[in-house]
Amino acid sequence: MRKQEITIYDVAREAKVSMATVSRVVNGNTNVRKDTRERVMEVINRLHYQPNAVAQGLASKRTTTVGLIVPDLTDLYFAELSKGIDDIALIYKYNIIITTIENRLMKEDQAIQSLLNKQVDGAIYMSDRLSKEAADAFKRTDTPVVLAGTKDNRQEFASVTIDYQKADTEAYNLMYNDGKRNVALVIADANAVVNAENRLPAYKKFMADHDLGEGHVYDNIKDYSDGYNLYSQLVKDGIDAILVSHDIAAVGILNSAMDAGKKIPEEMEIVTNATQIASVVRPSLTAIKQPLYDIGAVAMRMLTKLMRDEEVADTHILLPYELLKKQSTANQ
CATH class of the missing domain: 1.10.260.40 (lambda repressor-like DNA-binding domains)
Structure with a gap:
């Protein structure tokens, strides 16, 4: 009994x-x-x-629950972000409900609405692609939302991220100073906010400033096989330096180049985003290191203030990044 x-x-x-x-x-x-x-x-x-947490929530009109919206928890980038969020949520005694928005039967806005229907007190959105559907879903609710690891250049939502344009430009200049002139950009989704409003403009400006022509942008390169298969096209186009938005795609390009006998970094330099993957491959990959744990932690702390109607001095925070020079570029 x-x-x-x-x-x-x-x-x-x-x-x-x-x-x-x-x-x-x-x-x-x-x-x-x-x-x-x-x-x-x-x-x-x-x-x-x-x-009884549920009863307390009904009485206070709060559920002490936060919604976490993430594309793919198996991605180390989002996993590290989530750790920072979870640690701060634990300190402030918030529970977390996770919903993924890739490879689902329902549309992204439906997945977000389903989460919001659970009466979460706030939500953190971690995809680099803030779609119109997602933005509209957030606008239809009074629930506080913070973007972590991505940004909204229209500043309609609070965000914590890095200065992507500045970071990318530093990476391009590193490869340019190594004598590379056929520089390319490899991205997963040209329509993603980070790419469309930050990475693409930074690339175009760099190419124009150095009189390097239109350049080459390779879109829809998301995973290892995409990167591996892209390598042959890079060779045809004469590319000698690339910035790759996804580290797993960068590893695919690296391995394909090594299998073909390409000398890295002498004949081709590669820069990507830093996770554990970039450091464990050989040669190791030069990478833009984002403070992922801190981004998650700061985003969650900001959200706690928004949920409690506390004053927030700055709702659009840029944290410092670091360009880690490894074996895939000449300047280590």
Whole structure:
């Protein structure tokens, strides 16, 4: 037989106080006398009372739950972001509901709406592609939303990320100073916010500033096989330096080049985004290192303030990045 659940009423009766007093003690309200608090806590511990989070949420109109929207949790980039979010959520006692938005039967806006229907107090969006459907879904709700690892140049949503244009330009200049002139950009989705509004403009400006022509942009290169198969086209186009948005695609290009006997970095230089993958392959990949854990942690801390209607000094935060020079470029 299931053991009878201990309720707030049972605690109040045993401690000889009102249910409101028990609630104040449970929620850490300081407006309770010390001896009363100690008596209530003694009863709570003796009866093994566990406050009902759902009931508390109904009473306060808060669920202490945060929605996390992520393309793919198997991607190390998003996994590291999630760790920072989870650690801060734990400190502030928020539970997390995760929903993925790639390879789903339902559309992205439907997946987001399904999450919001769970009455989460706030949401963090981690995809680099803030689609119009996703943006519209967020606009239709009063639920606070923070973008982590991506940005919205129209600044309609709070965000925590890096300066992609500055980081990419530094990477291009590194390869240019190594004598590379046929520089290309390899991206997963030209329509993604980070690419369309940051990476592509940075690439075009770099090419124009150095009078290098139109250049080459390779789109829809998302995974290892895409990168591996792209290599032959890079050779045909005479590419000698590339910036790759996804590290796993960069590894595909690297391995294909090595299989073909290409000398890296002498004949081709590669720069990508830094995760563990970029450092464990050989030759190791020069990479733009984003403070992924910190981005997640800062995004979650900002969200806690927004959910509590606290003042936020800056809702569009750019954190510092680092260009880690490894074996895939000459300047180490």
